[in-house]
Amino acid sequence: MTAHLASETQRYLAQAEEFGAHNYHPLPIVVSEAFGAWVTDVDGKRYLDCLAAYSALNFGHAHPVLVDVAKAQLDRLTLTSRAFHNDRLGPFLEGLAKLAGKDMVLPMNTGAEAVESAIKVARAWGYRVKGVEHDRAKIIVANGNFHGRTTTIISFSDDPDARDDFGPYTPGFVSVPYGDAAALAAAIDDDTVAVLLEPIQGEAGIVVPPHGYLAEVRRLTLDAGVLFIADEIQSGLGRTGATFQCDNEGVIPDLYLLGKALGGGIVPVSAVVGDASVLGVLRPGEHGSTFGGNPLAAAVGLAVVGLLETGDYQRRARELGAGLRARLDALVGRGVVEVRSVGLWAGIDIAPGLASGRRVAELLAERGVLAKDTHGSTIRLAPPLVVEADELDWAVDQLEAVLADLRG
CATH class of the missing domain: 3.40.640.10 (Type I PLP-dependent aspartate aminotransferase-like (Major domain))
Structure with a gap:
């Protein structure tokens, strides 16, 4: 079953490469379903989404209120x-x-x-x-x-x-x-x-x-x-x-x-x-x-x-963002040179010569965390506002492990 799904992934990637304009360079992950802060690829592997479609998914994947409204409107x-x-x-x-x-x-x-x-x-x-x-x-x-x-x-x-x-x-x-x-x-x-x-x-x-x-x-x-x-x-x-x-x-x-x-x-x-x-x-x-x-x-x-x-999502971003920032700040000097954040939005500059932002994003994906690089050496984190504190801690744990491996 896993081999079959893996072949389906490769078939999809080949299709996208052959027939799609090359205006993006996505990570080689084919998402097939998602809910809340988590997505699942066609191989059945789950990932914590820490990009949220560049903040388009602030309320998470398939938020039940939004999905119900959309379904009802589709019928009308x-x-x-x-x-x-x-x-x-x-x-x-x-x-x-x-x-x-x-x-x-x-x-x-x-x-x-x-x-x-x-x-x-x-x-x-x-x-x-x-x-x-x-x-x-x-x-x-x-x-x-x-x-x-x-x-x-x-x-x-x-x-x-x-x-x-x-x-x-x-x-x-x-x-x-x-x-x-x-x-x-x-x-x-x-x-x-x-x-x-x-x-x-x-x-x-x-x-x-x-x-x-x-x-x-x-x-x-x-x-x-x-x-x-x-x-x-x-x-x-x-x-x-x-x-x-x-x-x-x-x-x-x-x-x-x-x-x-x-x-x-x-x-x-x-x-x-x-x-x-x-x-x-x-x-x-x-x-x-x-x-x-x-x-x-x-x-x-x-x-x-x-x-x-309701103000609930704004409050979650403030409170969870404070915890995320504290965890990220602890990585400065350990593969990270600077962190910038407000709420649940963070930019993390990887130490020069350690790895490109793209490489760090690839290694995070292998560990089940989806993030995106920008401008060569910066990683962006912007998880859905429905993410839980322990999930954020787990994501930072994966980043910490990636950086440790890169430092040798």
């Missing part, structure tokens, strides 16, 4: 397009707006769509409200950013893998060092319409800016009459121990960008959430999406809002 209505109303969209828009303390929601599908939508909104706001001369609008971004991989978004990326050979690039963006408020202040001019930032840079390796940085960004943007757009697609919806990472810093941006966990790991759901004075600049026909705000997505999204309203 899945798509109308925005040519008509549907009975799930209104409640979702209201619930998400109230959760964020904002007036309006622009529903889309993927995180990159939310970012692209916010760029359009910011430019329109700049021309129609701020009075910037047409085609001169600038948006300030940060070095090391990751907001998606569309052609416009990669135009302001400094990641060569995302950017090189995909030009010509879209103009209108100015990049400054992340966490440097003085550099940001110096970059703002009369044509600046927005500052677009991740409150924590995820793809860069869970890079946490200095305390007070986001508050200073908010002060600078308010003083200059510039929008502050917070990309909370990975950091939001409970991951960092608050509904939004901006909450942890006492900051309210003009626009939140949400995605990933908003779809509960079931369907892609994203949104731009903001004040009517900003989102209200859009007019019928200027922006849209056939699937954005579809009934299935709206039903699941509303259920996600309901889970977050």
Whole structure:
């Protein structure tokens, strides 16, 4: 039986290699089922999921509330397009707006769509409200950013893998060092319409800016009459121990960008959430999406809002994150050079020369822990918020054993 399943795994991997575009380099694990914080591959081996689909699975695999809502909606209505109303969209828009303390929601599908939508909104706001001369609008971004991989978004990326050979690039963006408020202040001019930032840079390796940085960004943007757009697609919806990472810093941006966990790991759901004075600049026909705000997505999204309203997941991320950080800090000097974390989101820098992040991820997988590397030597941990404390301890035990083996 095991040999048969192993052959099925190899057959799948061969199919993916032959017929799939090579835009990913996944670990050679073929997952066939999952529940909570655990997944099972086609060989029957179980793994603790410490990536959670880059925070899309904050509430775990197959959360019963979300699955029940999705199944019920599948039997009723899945798509109308925005040519008509549907009975799930209104409640979702209201619930998400109230959760964020904002007036309006622009529903889309993927995180990159939310970012692209916010760029359009910011430019329109700049021309129609701020009075910037047409085609001169600038948006300030940060070095090391990751907001998606569309052609416009990669135009302001400094990641060569995302950017090189995909030009010509879209103009209108100015990049400054992340966490440097003085550099940001110096970059703002009369044509600046927005500052677009991740409150924590995820793809860069869970890079946490200095305390007070986001508050200073908010002060600078308010003083200059510039929008502050917070990309909370990975950091939001409970991951960092608050509904939004901006909450942890006492900051309210003009626009939140949400995605990933908003779809509960079931369907892609994203949104731009903001004040009517900003989102209200859009007019019928200027922006849209056939699937954005579809009934299935709206039903699941509303259920996600309901889970977050209890505060239980935010609390779990805070409490479990504190224990995770203590365990990871104990590995510094024992194969780890630095740990950065907020809530249940951690970046772990492996000692130079010990092993690549990819190799550490492979060795963790052999021990039943799924994690992902980034930027060569960093491992990211972002388990579902339903994970238990003893499971986290076990995962760190496996990392400790991997590092010990590598050190010899």
